[in-house]
Amino acid sequence: MRRLPTALGFSLGLLGLLATPRLWATTAPKAAPAKAVARTSSTRSPSASDKARPGGADKARRAAQTRNGPVELFAVNGKETLLLRLRDDKGRPLRGVQKRFDHFLRCHHTNVQHPMNPRLVRVLYQVGRHYPGRRVEVVSGYRHPSVAKNPRSPHMQGLACDFRISGIRNQDLRDYLRRSFEKVGVGYYPNSSFVHLDMRKDHSAFWIDYSGPGERASYSDNPVADLKTGKADTYKPTKIDQNWAESGDDTGGDDDGPPAGSRAAAAAAAAAADPTIPKSEQAPVPPVPPAERGERAARGPEPAAPAPPPGSVARE
Numbered sequence: 001m002r003r004l005p006t007a008l009g010f011s012l013g014l015l016g017l018l019a020t021p022r023l024w025a026t027t028a029p030k031a032a033p034a035k036a037v038a039r040t041s042s043t044r045s046p047s048a049s050d051k052a053r054p055g056g057a058d059k060a061r062r063a064a065q066t067r068n069g070p071v072e073l074f075a076v077n078g079k080e081t082l083l084l085r086l087r088d089d090k091g092r093p094l095r096g097v098q099k100r101f102d103h104f105l106r107c108h109h110t111n112v113q114h115p116m117n118p119r120l121v122r123v124l125y126q127v128g129r130h131y132p133g134r135r136v137e138v139v140s141g142y143r144h145p146s147v148a149k150n151p152r153s154p155h156m157q158g159l160a161c162d163f164r165i166s167g168i169r170n171q172d173l174r175d176y177l178r179r180s181f182e183k184v185g186v187g188y189y190p191n192s193s194f195v196h197l198d199m200r201k202d203h204s205a206f207w208i209d210y211s212g213p214g215e216r217a218s219y220s221d222n223p224v225a226d227l228k229t230g231k232a233d234t235y236k237p238t239k240i241d242q243n244w245a246e247s248g249d250d251t252g253g254d255d256d257g258p259p260a261g262s263r264a265a266a267a268a269a270a271a272a273a274d275p276t277i278p279k280s281e282q283a284p285v286p287p288v289p290p291a292e293r294g295e296r297a298a299r300g301p302e303p304a305a306p307a308p309p310p311g312s313v314a315r316e
Contacts, residue, residue: 067091068085068086068087068088068089068091069085069129070083070084070085071083071084071085071124071125071128071129071136072084072128072135072136073104073124073128073135073136073138074135074136074137074138075104075108075138076137076138076139077108077139077140078108080104082100082101082104084097084101084121084124084125084128085097086121086122086125097121098115098116098118098121101116101121102114102115102116102142102158104138104141105138105141105142105158105161106141106142107141107142107143107144107147108140108141109143109144109146109147110144110146110147112142112144113142114142114144114158115158116141116142116158116159117158117159117199119199120158120159120160120161120197120199123181123184123197123199124136124161124163124197126180127165127173127176127177128165130176130180131165131168134165134166134167134168135165135166136163136164136165137163137164137165137166138161138162138163139162139163139164139193139194140155140161140162140194141155141160141161141162142155142156142158143155143156144156154185154198154199155198159198159199159200160185160196160197160198160199161196161197161198162194162195162196162197163194163195163197164193164194164195170188170189170190170193170194170195171188171232171233173195174186174188174195177195177197178206178272182204183199183200183201183202183203183204184197184198184199184200184204185197185198185200185204185205185206185207185257185268186204186205186206186207186272187206187207187208187209187257188206188207188208188209188223188232189208189209189211190208190210190232190233190235190236191210191211191212191236191237196257198257203269203272204269204272205257205268205269205271205272206223206268206271206272207219207220207223207257207258207267207268207271208220208223208226208227208232210235210236210237211237212236212237217258218237219258219267219268220232220267221267222267222271223267223268223271224270224271
């Protein structure tokens with residue numbers, strides 16, 4: 001009778017030993033979720049202030065890139081591209097802009113380079129920014145005296161540029177230039193592929209030239225009336241070769257405007273004073289960056305713009 005408790009105790013002890021690993025095996029997996037919970041709790045979600053700091057900097061950087069982003073200029077004749085920027089992402093003036101612009105707008109007939117008007121750089125940049133994602137296609141910039149038809153040509157003085165905007169009608173570009181900038185000459189050529197723009201000091205002018213390739217200039221006697229009646233966009237005195245119209249040929253007519261003292265010159269000055277163009281829509285031209293001022297001073301005074309024709313009406 002005394003052995004029975006001993007054997008029973010031994011059996012119970014053995015059963016306890018066998019049961020212990022099973023107990024450990026069933027409780028061990030419960031530790032895994034605990035580790036996962038601990039790992040999750042160790043990752044702190046960023047606070048609102050943490051998000052604001054880098055997010056605000058990124059937003060300001062993106063805004064600066066948008067505000068000071070490049071404008072693509074493409075030389076139709078030279079097949080060159082210039083990404084024009086005046087300031088970096090922090091708004092600081094970039095150096096060497098004027099020098100690169102002068103080289104890009106060199107005479108494509110002679111490959112001769114000439115200093116271009118600094119205001120022309122800023123105006124072309126502003127025009128490009130007005131049409132985001134559109135390429136400014138330059139047909140003609142500086143024109144050497146050996147190829148300039150007009151001895152007083154603003155092209156010959158580095159004051160003018162003939163260009164178009166890819167995907168934009170020349171009529172729309174013409175109207176934008178007229179209403180947005182003061183003291184400029186805007187020439188519209190319905191039978192050509194570009195709009196003329198030149199910088200002036202004391203007056204603006206607008207003219208329409210209906211001449212075709214290789215023809216003498218055919219200026220409108222009343223550009224404003226031609227715009228209102230629709231003649232400016234429908235009148236074609238000759239049959240225009242479409243291949244020429246889409247090319248970079250700048251030999252048709254005289255894209256420098258009517259000669260001083262002519263009836264067409266007086267009409268061009270009067271057209272610039274057209275009251276249908278509200279002054280409230282005229283956009284200011286950006287100021288000259290300090291870096292460009294230094295380059296401009298090194299080159300000397302700007303070339304003088306052509307004198308206003310007698311009896312012309314200047315737009316205030």
